[in-house]
Amino acid sequence: xxxxxxxxxxxxxxxxxxxxxxxxxxxxxxxxxxxxEQEGFISTDAMEYVALxxxxxxxxxxxxxxxxxxxxxxxxxxxxxxxxxTLSCKLCGEEKLLEYIEKMxxxxxKFKITKVECMGACGGAPMMxxxxxxxxxxxxxxxxxxxxxxx
Amino acid sequence: MIVKIVSKxxxxxxxxxxxxxxxxxxxxxxESAFSKTPSEIVEIVTQSGLRGKGGGGAPTGKKWSLMPxxxxxxxxxxxxxxxxxxxTFKDRQILQYDPHLLIEGIIISAYxxxxxxxxxxxxxxxxxxxxxxxxxxxxxxxxxxLGENSTLKHKVNITIHRGAGAYICGEKTAxxxxxxxxxxxxxxxxxxxxxxxYFGNPATVNNVETIATVPYIVxxxxxxYRQYGTEKSPGTMLFALSGHVNNPGxxxxxxxxxxxxxxxxxxGGVRDGKKLKAVIPGGASTPVIKANEDLACVMLxxxxxxxxxxxxxxxxxxxxxxxxxxxEALKNLLEFYHHESCGQCTPCREGSGxxxxxxxxxxDGVAKKEDLDTLLDVAKTMNGKTICVFAPAVSGVIEGFLxxxxxxxxxxIETGRYVKTHVDEITEVxxxxxxx
Numbered sequence: 001x002x003x004x005x006x007x008x009x010x011x012x013x014x015x016x017x018x019x020x021x022x023x024x025x026x027x028x029x030x031x032x033x034x035x036x037e038q039e040g041f042i043s044t045d046a047m048e049y050v051a052l053x054x055x056x057x058x059x060x061x062x063x064x065x066x067x068x069x070x071x072x073x074x075x076x077x078x079x080x081x082x083x084x085x086t087l088s089c090k091l092c093g094e095e096k097l098l099e100y101i102e103k104m105x106x107x108x109x110k111f112k113i114t115k116v117e118c119m120g121a122c123g124g125a126p127m128m129x130x131x132x133x134x135x136x137x138x139x140x141x142x143x144x145x146x147x148x149x150x151x
Numbered sequence: 152m153i154v155k156i157v158s159k160x161x162x163x164x165x166x167x168x169x170x171x172x173x174x175x176x177x178x179x180x181x182e183s184a185f186s187k188t189p190s191e192i193v194e195i196v197t198q199s200g201l202r203g204k205g206g207g208g209a210p211t212g213k214k215w216s217l218m219p220x221x222x223x224x225x226x227x228x229x230x231x232x233x234x235x236x237x238x239t240f241k242d243r244q245i246l247q248y249d250p251h252l253l254i255e256g257i258i259i260s261a262y263x264x265x266x267x268x269x270x271x272x273x274x275x276x277x278x279x280x281x282x283x284x285x286x287x288x289x290x291x292x293x294x295x296x297l298g299e300n301s302t303l304k305h306k307v308n309i310t311i312h313r314g315a316g317a318y319i320c321g322e323k324t325a326x327x328x329x330x331x332x333x334x335x336x337x338x339x340x341x342x343x344x345x346x347x348x349y350f351g352n353p354a355t356v357n358n359v360e361t362i363a364t365v366p367y368i369v370x371x372x373x374x375x376y377r378q379y380g381t382e383k384s385p386g387t388m389l390f391a392l393s394g395h396v397n398n399p400g401x402x403x404x405x406x407x408x409x410x411x412x413x414x415x416x417x418x419g420g421v422r423d424g425k426k427l428k429a430v431i432p433g434g435a436s437t438p439v440i441k442a443n444e445d446l447a448c449v450m451l452x453x454x455x456x457x458x459x460x461x462x463x464x465x466x467x468x469x470x471x472x473x474x475x476x477x478x479e480a481l482k483n484l485l486e487f488y489h490h491e492s493c494g495q496c497t498p499c500r501e502g503s504g505x506x507x508x509x510x511x512x513x514x515d516g517v518a519k520k521e522d523l524d525t526l527l528d529v530a531k532t533m534n535g536k537t538i539c540v541f542a543p544a545v546s547g548v549i550e551g552f553l554x555x556x557x558x559x560x561x562x563x564i565e566t567g568r569y570v571k572t573h574v575d576e577i578t579e580v581x582x583x584x585x586x587x
Contacts, residue, residue, distance in 0.1 A: 020268070020310040022225070023350050028332030029315055033275075054332065067334040067493075068315030070275045082276075086237045087435060087483050088393035088469050117318070117487050118237040118435075119276050122393035122467065123400045132278040 002048035010038045014053070024054045028064050032071055041072040069116075077112040079150055081105070082129040085115045088122035097126045100140055104147055152417060154379055154387050156367045157360060158403040161248040167283060169290040172251040178296065180366035184259040185304040187369075190220075192263040196365065198373035200385035204241075205231055205321070205358030206434060206465045208384075208453050217346045218264045218353050226266040227354035229330065229347070230257060230362055232273040232280075233314055233321035236434035237487060238467035241389035241401050242359035246273070246280035249363070250287035254297070254309065256362035259369055262305040264355055269307055271359070272326050275315040285311055318491035322539050323347060323356035325493065336495045337539035360389055380406035384452035388466050392418045395425070395472040406452040410440075411577065413451065414470055425472040426574045429555065432456060433464025435484050436544035438551025443575065448582035461551070473574040477556040478563050481549070482510045488545045499542035502533040506549060513560060516567030523560055527553060 006014055017030050031054055035046045042065050044058075051058040065071050083089075083098045098115065105111040121127040124136025128143075135146055160166035160175050169177075184192060197212025218226055230253070234242045245253055257269045273281050288309050291297040298308055317335045319325045324338035327349055346353040364386065368376045377385045384406035390413060393399045397419030404413065410432060414420065421427050427442040432449070438461045440446055449459055456463045471480065489507040494500045509526045512518040526549060534546035553560065562570040 017310075020308060022268075022352070023331070025332035026312075026330060026350075029313060029329065032315070033313055056332070060332075064332065064334055068275070068317050070314075070316035085483075086487050087431075087480060088238055088399075090483050091394045091469070091471065091475065091480075117490055118235060120234050120240045120243055120274065122238050122240050122469070123391060124240075125393060125399070129276065132276075134279060 002045050004046045004049040010034050027054045041075050079111045080131055081113045082116045084119045084127050086118035089125040092125035094126045152404050152408050154405055156387050157363050167250055177251040178255050180370035184369045189263045195373050199368045199376040204360040224352045226264055227349045228261045228266040228269040229354055229356045230271040231356050232271050232359045235274055235318040235321050236465045238434045238469040239465040241391050243280045244401050245363050246284045250284045252363045254291050256365040258307050259365050260362055261307045269309045270312050272312045275313050319493040336493055381452050383454055391467040394470040395422045396470040408451045410449040411447050421472045428473045428475050428574050429471045431469040432461050434467045437462040437464040438547045441555040444580050447577050447580045476569040477559045481552045482514055485510055496537035498533050498536045502529050505529050513563050518564050
């Protein structure tokens with residue numbers, strides 16, 4: 001049995017969303033997002049809990065949680081930097097940007113850096129997302145400011 | 152060249168708030184919409200020639216008319232905001248600058264199709280844009296524009312459904328699978344045209360920009376929309392520029408505008424005064440066009456793009472300058488497809504990895520001459536043998552690169568490195584087709 005539960009705040013959000021869908025299965029992604037919002041990642045324990053709440057088998061939740069790349073299946077560092085590597089960003093200097101970011105954050109365990117596919121910010125290339133917040137048209141100076149504030 | 156229909160309020164400060172949006176005319180199309188019957192609205196949209204703006208270009212009115220007229224099953228409107236095609240960043244402009252336009256479009260479209268629940272599926276990475284739209288939705292609920300307490304003739308609920316990082320969920324049936332709580336695996340296509348189904352109930356999937364165009368058409372009539380664009384591609388679209396261009400961004404223009412003028416005049420030309428080498432015209436999945444005299448006559452509409460062996464796609468053009476290594480560019484795109492193949496169909500799952508490896512070997516200088524034939528052979532096998540158009544698109548991408556830049560691939564195999572090829576300046580040519 002799962003020992004996981006939603007906090008009262010998250011439970012409220014879940015119940016509000018529940019009213020919007022004709023079948024509980026539709027709450028799969030919303031529920032997984034809520035778990036990640038609460039815990040920062042999605043444990044198998046939480047998956048079992050979600051399965052119970054949306055009336056599917058636990059394996060179905062596992063299937064979905066492992067399909068979508070934005071779900072973290074284990075705890076990650078507090079600052080998640082995603083650098084877009086797809087064509088428009090690559091043409092505009094993604095590799096140099098990534099190298100700079102990696103050099104700057106080397107030795108710190110506060111960061112997780114991921115190379116990701118197109119983030120839909122092609123007009124602002126090169127770009128990164130820091131904990132989901134987009135930073136576009138990046139230069140080394142801008143990176144200094146953004147990451148420097150955390151270091 | 153610029154015509155502002157969907158982007159009318161993009162430059163107005165705080166137009167994302169209900170107050171400013173209303174001052175600027177938001178929700179004014181509702182009165183006109185509710186004075187008509189739902190089928191009259193479907194008719195106007197059909198007459199306008201509005202085509203889906205998510206990449207496929209299917210006629211919107213025709214799609215809507217597939218929704219059943221009878222029966223007691225609930226109808227659903229699903230808005231596709233999964234915008235994940237590399238080179239495409241247009242729907243986010245609507246979500247950021249004019250979310251109330253989308254809400255207005257949803258209300259009218261839902262009324263036309265007798266849907267009282269609408270879902271807007273937005274890619275998970277668009278956190279800010281999701282919050283923007285949610286803010287506007289909350290305001291619309293508070294002002295009794297949406298929901299049970301709506302004072303309008305047709306009551307609609309709008310729910311944002313956040314994706315979680317799967318490109319394939321932009322494919323409409325994969326999107327519905329995802330909305331139903333499953334992996335984003337595209338569904339088999341029906342033999343005859345029929346609506347989509349969400350838990351067995353009729354549903355229509357339309358792109359964000361398509362829905363945002365509806366208020367203008369309903370308020371001003373089909374002819375007003377048809378005054379822009381071409382006979383077969385009427386109206387306007389949000390075209391995007393990225394890559395080696397001076398002014399990247401999103402610009403609304405009529406269909407049939409010149410691609411080269413778009414790059415040179417609106418885009419400010421290629422960066423650093425370099426020459427243009429190639430353009431991927433409508434998102435990564437559209438075959439690359441080589442910069443030569445033919446390109447000078449390419450227009451931004453479905454028909455013109457087809458004539459040069461490419462496609463208009465999402466209208467997001469990626470510009471490449473004379474120094475671009477085309478082998479590296481193709482490798483970059485194939486990595487994307489390798490990563491994003493949903494894995495459902497074998498030719499795609501295996502093929503996308505195989506082609507990525509072959510081009511990787513070319514880049515690493517360990518490929519043989521016959522590998523190019525293998526590459527084309529695998530590309531051919533990927534085409535037409537899968538459930539959705541993902542694999543055929545990969546196939547077209549590979550063929551486009553090899554058709555136009557085969558010499559670069561051969562040079563690479565021979566020498567193991569990038570050899571710069573000569574790029575001609577595009578000279579002025581008289582084009583046969585031009586926008587009237």
